[in-house]
Amino acid sequence: MDDLFVSRSQETLAKDTSVVPEFWQQKYRSDASRNWDRFYHHNTTNFFKNRHWTDRVFEELRPGHLFSEEKPILLEIGCGVGNFVWPVLERNPDIFIYACDFSKRAIEFVKQNEGYAQKRCQAFVCDITKDRLADTIPPHSVDIVSAIFVFSALPPEKQAAAIANIVEILKPGGRILFRDYGIYDIAQLRFKSGHKLENNLYVRQDGTLAYYFSKERLHELFVQHGGLVELDNDYVISRLKNFKKNIDVERVFTQARFQAPIDSGLLEKAMTNTQITIPAATSGETDGCGIIDMAMDMK
Numbered sequence: 001m002d003d004l005f006v007s008r009s010q011e012t013l014a015k016d017t018s019v020v021p022e023f024w025q026q027k028y029r030s031d032a033s034r035n036w037d038r039f040y041h042h043n044t045t046n047f048f049k050n051r052h053w054t055d056r057v058f059e060e061l062r063p064g065h066l067f068s069e070e071k072p073i074l075l076e077i078g079c080g081v082g083n084f085v086w087p088v089l090e091r092n093p094d095i096f097i098y099a100c101d102f103s104k105r106a107i108e109f110v111k112q113n114e115g116y117a118q119k120r121c122q123a124f125v126c127d128i129t130k131d132r133l134a135d136t137i138p139p140h141s142v143d144i145v146s147a148i149f150v151f152s153a154l155p156p157e158k159q160a161a162a163i164a165n166i167v168e169i170l171k172p173g174g175r176i177l178f179r180d181y182g183i184y185d186i187a188q189l190r191f192k193s194g195h196k197l198e199n200n201l202y203v204r205q206d207g208t209l210a211y212y213f214s215k216e217r218l219h220e221l222f223v224q225h226g227g228l229v230e231l232d233n234d235y236v237i238s239r240l241k242n243f244k245k246n247i248d249v250e251r252v253f254t255q256a257r258f259q260a261p262i263d264s265g266l267l268e269k270a271m272t273n274t275q276i277t278i279p280a281a282t283s284g285e286t287d288g289c290g291i292i293d294m295a296m297d298m299k
């Protein structure tokens with residue numbers, strides 16, 4: 001990000017001094033899963049397109065990649081209706097995919113998809129901030145966890161709990177593939193006053209939350225709290241131009257890969273380092289994606 005872009009963005013954000021009142025802050029946080037469920041009620045499977053680009057940006061998703069085990073196991077957290085899952089299943093005949101989401105409706109759509117074959121995938125309802133993944137998936141059994149536009153749906157105070165939850169099912173040496181919204185993304189800069197809950201956290205029209213990540217925040221969460229090793233962590237900036245609609249804007253994403261320590265002793269230490277307790281399973285809240293960001297994700 002160049003200095004001029006950063007200072008202009010900071011100027012724009014500094015103009016919005018109001019925050020959503022406390023009652024509504026709590027409401028958006030506690031109604032998260034309901035709001036996402038409503039999102040899938042309205043949009044069904046039509047909002048996102050299948051994410052065919054993921055193997056271009058994450059080499060781990062290419063068949064025969066040397067990281068892959070003979071039968072690699074992947075977990076997609078916040079899978080929605082499976083737009084990440086289907087292309088990966090198609091390209092990798094030997095992979096097994098767990099897919100979870102806290103929207104019941106989204107998981108029903110996944111199970112109804114013609115690509116859903118029980119020998120190759122298992123979809124289940126789970127709030128990654130409070131339902132133990134290890135109740136469904138054997139501990140330390142997963143090679144890859146994909147987190148594609150899901151952490152932005154979590155309020156910051158719950159993000160570390162989600163990481164602790166993932167670390168419990170990740171194999172020693174297993175990897176987390178992360179892609180999400182970055183700070184100063186055009187969608188963040190365009191929020192009107194009255195949508196900000198706290199720095200970098202906003203609520204969209206449909207009640208879903210949108211958090212915008214800095215590289216530093218990712219490092220703090222995954223490395224300092226999560227005890228993981230950072231393989232890469234950077235911004236991806238892409239220019240979105242549409243002459244007909246007179247659009248010429250910059251999208252900012254964060255893209256990163258983290259790895260669980262290969263030494264299982266260190267992995268146990270990483271888990272205790274997080275000092276996060278995940279209460280016994282009950283299903284809860286959700287996060288959402290708003291139209292501006294969503295439209296962008298569809299590419």
Ligand SMILES: C[S@@+](CC[C@H](N)C(=O)[O-])C[C@H]1O[C@@H](n2cnc3c(N)ncnc32)[C@H](O)[C@@H]1O
Nearest residue numbers: 036078079080083101102127128148149153287
């Ligand atoms: C933008 S969508 C991304 C869907 C999918 N990863 C993809 O790439 O198409 C975010 C998803 O995260 C889910 N989600 C948000 N918070 C969650 C939580 N705490 N636990 C599980 N899923 C969550 C939402 O229900 C939604 O389906």
